[in-house]
Amino acid sequence: MSTSLDFIEYVCEQIAGVGQIRYRKMFGEYMVYVNNKPILLVCDDTVFVKLLPCLDEVMRDAEKGIPYKGAKEHYILDIDNASLCKEVIAILEPITAVPKPRKKKQ
Template sequence: MATSVDFIEYVCDQIRGTGDIRYRKMFGEYMVYVNNKPILLVCDNTVYVKKLECVDKIMSDASLGVPYKGAKEHYILNIDNGDLSKDVIDILEPVTALPKPKVKKIK
């Protein structure tokens, strides 16, 4: 089951106020960017957070899951808890690097 547009827009509404938010469809699912940094992975209407030491404490009660076959285990974010979601974003945004620009191949 793919993520619905309604759900991805709900995710973005829940984290509104944490920075410049946008989402991009990737491989049939979505990546949510905050200030152009990839922060949340949304697959099958489930929000995933990369397991990083900086969020271990705040996500200690979270379930774990694999967003897609071959991926590493991630935390599952309870996006219905807006305060928790914003706190996680506030922790992750400063430590997440901007994506490297794609190099255009000359044909």
């Protein structure tokens, strides 16, 4: 089951106000970008964030899961808790790099 467009739009509504938000369909699922930085991975209508030490305290009670086959374990973010989502993004956004543009094939 892949993520529905309604769900990805709900995710974006829940985090409104944290910066410039956009999403991109990738490998049948979605990546949510905040200020052009990849912050949230959305797979099968579930929101994932990387397991990083800076999130250990705020995500201590969160479930963990594998977003897709071959991926590392991630935290599962409770997207219905808008204040938690915004807190997680406030922690991740400053330490996440903007991806480098890919070179075009000639």
